[in-house]
Amino acid sequence: MRFAHLTRLCLPFAAAFLVTGCLDDGGSSGGDDTNSGRIHYLGVSGLSYQTASQSGTTDGQGRFRYYPGETLSLRVGNLPIIEDVSAQEYVTFLEFLPETREPLQSPGVDDEALRDHRLIEEQQFGNTTLLNMTRFLMALNWSQFVAEDQGIDIRPRVITQLNAALSDPNLPDSIDFTVNQADFTAEDSPVNRLLAAICFYPEDNVLCSEPPTDDEINSAPPRPENDEDIDPEVTYSEDLESLRDRILQAVRQIEDADNERARTYLRRELNAISREVARRYFLADHKANHPASDTTIKTIQIRRIGGAPSLAQLEAISKREQDVVIHSWDWQDADVDYFVAGSAGGESELLINFRPANTYRWVRKQIRVIID
Template sequence: MMKRPLRAMTLTFAAVLAGCGGGGESSDDRATAYLGSPGVAGLNYRTASQSGVTGDYGEFRYYPGETVTFFVGDVVLAQDIPIKRFMTPIDFDPTWEQTIYPGTEVGGLSTHKEQEKQVLNAESNIAVNTARFLVSIDFDSDTENGIQVRDSTRATIENSVNAAGVDFTIDPANFGNLDDLPESPENLLVAELCLREVCSDLTPLETVAAASVGVNWVNTLGSNIFLREGGHIFLESEHIEANAGDTRTFTVQIRLIDISVGLADLEVKTVDELPDSDGEIPDPPRSVIAIVPDPTPESREFSFMITGESGEETEIVVNMRLEGDYRWYQKVMRVTLL
């Protein structure tokens, strides 16, 4: 017997999200994207058709296929970059794509996490330095509630002679280096903001935030986005019970709730095919079910057949990547043979 406990839950969750304006495409074909989670609020953005400042949750509107530029006055943090549903400063540097999009295999499945660390720790000056700058202009210096760029902060930057000289491409060791480069444009600009807008007894920041602070903030964003987006991806069943000897082909749908894009990549394996803690795979692996080879991401489904005996149990690991996103998301389904 095939159990499908998630179908009703999925429909209910979709209805709740739709009622809350969960970020899908609107009736005029515009879509909503988010910078950060919690978001970066009050940052200027511009697409080919839209412009304004990001909302309280970091949201901005665009038409599919457009690129976006983020800026404050003459300080351009990212220019004409591809838009994805959730964005971070990692996306501000398009040169990292060849590094991070292929992913790497860990434990028998593809993942983005190793490449994400590499981008932040070695590859992208832009990602690290823009993150540090955004942390530095946050009104309350508390990234746990997001970044808040006030109207007055934007006005100060727009009128500053130091803004145009800020260069996010330089080595993070030199960016904001108060000891060796105290009169660098970014230091002078942040000091100016500290004097006029940002700093108070609660926010005593007088120079650009340290590289470690920016990296930690981006890592937190990545974790939050991973959990938030992963919470919109479901398998139609979490547990299937089937009779041993059943010769049917079982097909399981993948549900994307309030996500306007499809799947770009799909990997489906049983835990019996994956290496154990010592990196070893049984030879031959235990056979409880057999995954039908080469599931296509476009179909948003996978199939399997029963090969084991009564009383046996296994788990299926479904690993997937969304179109336009480098992150891999995993879902697990249990199969019990009666």
């Protein structure tokens, strides 16, 4: 079925899950027919996951196993994060919450009058619950900050300490991610109290010990002014004071993962997934030359690496309609028809915009058409 470009009509198509390779580890046999999904592009490791048929811990690349049609629940240690989110190839933090997930199905329209999912993704970055949850997971990263080329690394030692803190009757046993940010980031907030109970260093590191008390510092002898009088076997008050400062400075706080870092992280991960999806598709040609006398209808084919394209929606425009005109497009056949309307020397860039059947993300490709 083909539609003239004047209607700019895009029809929905039943979504199909993209079957990806199984995880390389985890004890699976060669006959394992589960799909491999991932939390974000660079991954979030150390999360406990559960589907109707699978359970385990996300690996170093944030991967989990599932069967198409299953939902996914995630915990960090004994702390629930999400429940019953659709399991798929990529699960992002935006899909953790109904209020940030549902808008993704209605893309924005950019300056080219073409649909663009990234506009809607960006709008979700103001959601307080999303930011609180993102900041908490980033704060659990083994190093203080999440590196640009790495995912979130939540190590077993962190999980063990978090579970111990959650079980401590003197500490909070849950985190409310829906509270306003002033309450979420307060010095004595549940998230900061739990983070303070976690040491992000090896167990035998001195920074994981209790800081010296004021009494211990005041009871210790002062450091001699003359270096020759310093006894290496004696711990001086200045040493204890310095150690206390180092231990206190090593305590992780939610402000270490502030809103700007959270937005930068989310944007990075979402853009990486969009690029990965786009890399799977290409146009049969990137440039076309036609004589001005040839006004017959030409066809641009959308192709997919490793298989036939399955599209849900499709649209196209010509940047210079006086030279090249879009005649029609067909999302079922994954192609766009156009014809030359200008004189020799004219040209136009055609923008082919489409949404694959298994995602809300739109992919844009272009072809340059030159009139000889």
